[in-house]
Amino acid sequence: MNKTNTNTTTNKTDRLISRITTMIAAIVVVCLGIWGINTLLQHWKFEETNDAQIDEYINPVVAKVTGYIEEIRYEENQEVKKGDTLIIIDNSEYAAQQQEAEASLLNARAQVTVLESNVTTSAQTARVYESQIAAAKAKLVNQEQEYDRYKKLYDVESATKQQLEKVETALAVARSDYKTARDAYQASLAKINDAKVQQSALNAEIKRREAVVTKNDLNVSYTIITAPYNGKMGRRTIQPRQLVQAGQVLAYIVDWEAGKWVVANFKETQIRHMNIGETARIVVDAFPGKKLTGKIESLSAATGSRFSLLPPDNATGNFVKIAQRIPVRIRLNGTPEELKQLSAGMNVNVSVAKERQ
Template identity: 65%
Template sequence: MQTQNKYTQTDLLITRITAWIAGVIAIGLAVWGVIALIELYSYEETNDAQVEEYINPVTSRVTGFIREIKYEENQDVRKGDTLLIIDNSEYQLQQEEGEAALSNAQAQIQVLESNVATSAKMSQASQSQIASARAKLTRAQQDYDRYSKLFKVESATQQQLENSRAALDVATSEYRSAQENYQASLSKVNDIRSQKGVYEAEIKRRQALLNRNKLDVGYTIIRAPYNGKMGRRTIQQGQLIQAGQTLAYIVDQDAGKWVIANFKETQISHMHIGGTAEVTADAFPGKKFKGTIVSLSPATGARFSLLPPDNSTGNFVKIVQRIPVKIKLTESPDVLAQLRAGMNANISIKKD
């Protein structure tokens, strides 16, 4: 009888402990339920989100063999750091050829200016010949006039008159020839000067080609466009690369990081640009990052897909669409350094 009472008291104790445990669990579930309802009422949440950064390709602007690679995979680089060097032997020869062609065009200008000076001196000489021919013509005219008067008074012969006339004709012809030679020399000077514009245009063309050759030489050294972190390396020293070929990828650390969160269309009514958000990365579940809404997509994600759905075909099934929301992470770069592009994240935005 005593044993029976003892078991009854033990069962009673177990029952009480079980009841207390069940009560605590019920209270915990009730508290959790209340918190969940408050959060559901006060916040919009989604786990359809990923961390994003600008990841840009590093491409070559010239064709050539890789001489040296200056970076390793996942290496931090600063703006202006040399990433790789391409063999520039051919481009250096093209630059030297361009410099020689430019020097030749500039020398042609000097030759042209020398020809202008020579032609100008010849023109001055022709002008002096005009003065001499004019003096001869004046003298021949005077002789002819004098013999004409003497012939009228029969103090000169017909032959003397004819000789003076012939001398006058010769002097007249020489004077006209000297004038024509002078005009021709002036025309030659103008013709040579008009060629100067052609040579100057050629110099500009040669200078442009030389500048392009210098650019090609400069393009053989590929530098980091900004502070960032290099991605996977897929090239080797001695490899032939083509102009426009992607050589590597670099993550832009200066542009910051953001999250693209795809909220349901029924959730965005309480969101606006400038609203605050809390971000939790799956990789760091106990750490929260602050963010600010900077933009909402003008269309659903489906509309930007390769094959947007067409509900007019008759196969219509209503599906809740997703609206991409861009959230800029506002933490310091040191805090955000642990996040990587492509990481999954959970977003919580307080309703206004």
């Protein structure tokens, strides 16, 4: 009797286990079927790739002048606003050059004032000589008339030769005085012209010195390095009192104003369904529950391998056919605040709907 009850209990347990196992297997098969169908539909409707990363502009902050770093006003990974002071370079040498250039400019302008005064003085002198010319000419005309009278008197023996010679000498003196007055007048005009030529040359020199002052002003301003736009600083590799050279990279800043985008490397067999302006769905590995969208901005003009340092050459004889990748640039939708958590280099999964005719 006990043996019969035991067998009955065992059979019931086996049947129960068998039912549970069958149910679990059925559920697994159904789940696998749903997953398989969903995967097939996904591949049917979308082109997908996980060879994609977030990208944004990371620009260098470069020193425009040579000097010692006086102060550093940022820390690694610090958020900065446009115009924030990042680095101050010692400007003692450039400030001295600026003062020297300003003093030279003031000296040149003072020389212009002196030349203008010389032009005025020479003009007044020329007017005096012009008056003397008129007086000398009147005297010369009078002496010429006097000489003509005495010459006629001498010819009729009404005047002596001594009187004629005396009048002739006076005429020669009058002519000399007239010529001297005219030469002096011309000399004074030449001085005016010389002063004006010097003034023109000095005006050109003033412009040159003004350019030097502007250049020195710029050099002084370059000693204060500010953030060119809103962004986030990268790694800090400089220290105070360090000597930096013009053109040296001092830091890197991530540009938040330019936005963020995704570079998705699709296979060459996938891009036939893609068009500029088409919407893409994006899932970031770091935030799997956060789904983003974007617009296709452009497709690369060549495969990624063609832009590499050593492009492959299939004519060498080592040809192995490999599906090439075409970089596709996708602009992320959203405000800077919404995309703030995303960093350049993060891996993402991208899917683009196929357009079927």
